[in-house]
Amino acid sequence: MTIFRTRSRSSRIRENFNNFDRVLTFSVAALLLIGTLLVWAATKSWFASQNLDPQYYLKRHIVNILIGGLLAYLTTLIDYRLLRAYTPIVWGLAVLGLVAVIIPGIGTTVNGARAWISFPGGFQIQPAELAKIGIIVGISMILAEKRDSDKNPTDLDVLKALGIAALPIILILLQPDLGTVVIISAAIVAIIGTSGAPTRWVVGLLLVALVGGFVAVKAGVVSEYQVKRLQSFVDPTADPQMSGYQLRQSRITIGSGGVLGKGLFNGPQTNGRFVPEQQTDFIFTVAGEELGFLGSGFILLCFGLFFYRSFRIAKRTNDLFGRLVVVGVIAWFAFQTFENIGMTMGMVPMTGVPLPFMSYGGSSMFANLIGLGLIQNVHLRTR
């Protein structure tokens, strides 16, 4: 500790950078770079044809990355073990945001989900993204507490952890944003499973998720547009103009890219805007069409590398809290990636979740890069 104090600020920054997991940094940097090009490709000719600035989205996306990068770096500065102190604040802010979203006049509805808070100047914030971090760090904290030895969490600890997650999840369900709930649930199950808690909890939670999902659809708790999306997943021709149309177009756009792709900026499906939301939720279709199997396969490879390196960090740390946080963040990214890419390829029903590190969107970019910061943080402090 004394060493840190005597060093200059700049040398500390350099030290941090040098000690980052380089492969992890590289894989995310590659995703960010490709994502930037894809956001540009998705919007360039569209905006040009509307006589708008073709670089509008590009510029904003770069700004988002810069801010997100700064947040990630800041996250790595403070020892993650000290971060526990901030967790209640993050959690509290997320819950406040989620409550605000539901209040008419503050929340904005996009694509059927009331998930955004609009600020003057065109800024929008999605509190659910913040909630992911709050929940992951929060339950990791509870399950890792008091146990530096081999003692496993008790049933009571698990209940407490679930209690922390329950409020934000219920609030997100009200939006309703089922996709995010699934991602958070996956992260929770992964954390509980890794924490050493009784196995019955993992099995039980998976069962609850299955039965709950089934009942929700049957009982009509799930809103109509979600049922429609589910139906059009089963039969894409059922609703050709709406969800089915999007899924079909999305699949055709990816498939038409072939092995080599049409070349960046040269995708006729992309430039014709046949796929909706192409700079956000359907960004992967741009990769599929313009970069082909080689390009989009490379993206999958980068994600794979990212997960692999993160797991390595989770396994190397001796600190349970750190490990749980890393596993939680991996599960979050992995499920979100699977949901998003799987949706564009017609493997899973349509949900409105962005692709980590690639989709356009500030809140999600910030949260993703903070997540990366958390993993690097654990890595830095593993000796």
Place this chain on the structure above:
Amino acid sequence: MSQRSRLSIIIVQALILSLTVALGGRLFYLQVAAGLKYQNAALSIQSRDVMTPQVRGAITDSSGIPLAMDRPGMVISVDRSTIDKLPDKGAAVLAKVAKLMGVKPNDLFIATRLCGELPIGERTGCWKGTRFQPIPVTRSATQAQALKVLENSDSFPGINAQPIPVRSYPSMAGENASHVLGYVGSVTESDLANPDGGYFRDEVIGKSGLEYQYNQYLRGKPGIKTVTVDRKESITSQTQSSKPIAGDNLVTNLDARLQAATEKALKSSVLRSKSMGYHADGGAAVVLDVHTGKVLALASYPTYDPNIWQQGLTQAQAKSLFSESSGVPALDRPWQGMYAPASTFKSISVVAATKAGYDMNAAYNCPATVQVGNREFKNFETKAQGHLNMQTAIAVSCDTIWYQIAYDEWVRDGGLRPKSGLHDYFFNAAKSFGIGKLTGIDLPAEASGRLPNRDWKEKYYQANKNYYCDYQNRARKSDLTPYLIAIAKENCTDGFIVRAGDAVNFAIGQGDTLLTPIQMAQTYAAIANGGTIYKPEVARAILKPDGTVVKEFTPVVTGKVDASPSTFDFLHKALRAVATSGTAAGVFAGFPIHVAGKTGTGQDLGRNANGSAKDDTSWFASFAPVEAPQYAVIMMVSQGGFGAEISAVGVHDIYAALYGVTGSTVDPKKAIFPNGIPTSIPRIDAKSAKLVKP
């Protein structure tokens, strides 16, 4: 780290690895394994073909006179991509165009809407094409209307007038020929779905007759401009374009003037029959070159104006084309109508009898009736003619001689218990003439006629025995007479057996035998030329617009009648006697051309829609001149009455036109083919063609 915790991480890791691998697998399927399928799907989403119509090839007669051709029409079209950008979405300019054309503004509004833009139920008359294709609102604009649009283009934004080809049937010799020529129409969804068609949306293609049969040559290729569009159907880029290619011309063996004369003769025969009180619901007439099978004229009655298809059928016109009360003008009677051949069939029976060893020079008794089993078969009008030689028997059309011969031969073949090694002289003679088979004429949807031989009987029995065995329950009440019930019982138990009645009826062309008029013409052409069966051919050649020959149609022999030259000699003499001293002697008295032929008066046991019994089918089948046969001419008037008094007169008129006969003198200058039937292929200049010959 605890062991369990490590294990849990590995499980989570394995799970996430499998998710990533699943994504990779799916990606491989979409982009590599099924990539081609999706590339095609994407192309069909992004690209649109804009069509420039091509000129369709002309159909001409053997001297180059156009029977069907594209003539310049003037189209006024509306460009939606332009008018949609106007402040009022083009409402004002559409109103102006409506006023210019003299139509209701609302009709024009609907005509320029994509079908999907209109609510279901209000789509009649909507535009079936795409938004960025100029929408034609009329194809028959006048010069003045077009000029007004073109000269005031500022006040008609998005409106264009331009010449386009329109199909027309100029009728230069007064011919109609609607059945043989057919008609054209827009491609339908099912045409487009046909993988062999290669059609373009909005293309005009042949729907029947020659227009259909030779569509692949006539159609040419439209000019195609392929454009890439975005989701809102606005053009983002143009990828390729091709110029329209005009279709090939079709030269036929028809002669416009002979066609006109044949139609006129047919029509007057039908009208004469009607005036005599017969139903006369339709007719057909055919002129063939007996040495090649060339179809020189092919008429069907009633007929219709082929130009109505281009002007757009009205509801009333469409109904009338297929209605029973107007005689179903759409039916192509010469090759789709099937009729009992009656006494014209005796020529075939002559061939059968000679094969069976009957002496054609011997005398045979022609009594008023012949007892066949328990039934009495009557001569025509129950007249006894005494002993006749066979030639006279043909001339006066004695039936009873044929009953006796057919019955004797049936008995020899074993009667109700057929022997092995059947002779079946009558069935085999008919088969040798190709009865019951398609003639192969180059026109669509030919009917085959029917040869009711033993095979047919067996098939018919298998198909119908259930009905006959359950006749009491399944027949109409009015048909439950004791006689019909008895017949049904017979048909149920052994309906496959050729009975004596079947055999004797067959010999005089009654019973179940059916022929199309073109089959009759083919048969008499074969009798005329000594037994060669030619495929009747309407097409002579396909020519490129520049005159080079793409394809030439040469005579096709499809069979040879199994009969000796002496049999044909006898038939020529006997059929000539029909016109000199027999049933048609009155019609051909003093006629300078030596026609040989046979009358036929066919009974039709069916009933008309109003319940009245059907009148007899009137036939005259002939060839001429008997000393050196050149033409086969046949006419059939369904429900027309006697062969001699109706069809023979019509055939007489056709020969008169063919040879230029007035009264009893021949004027070779007035003949249709003063130098014989054309053999060379004419030059085609459809636009400036004139009828040079009389």
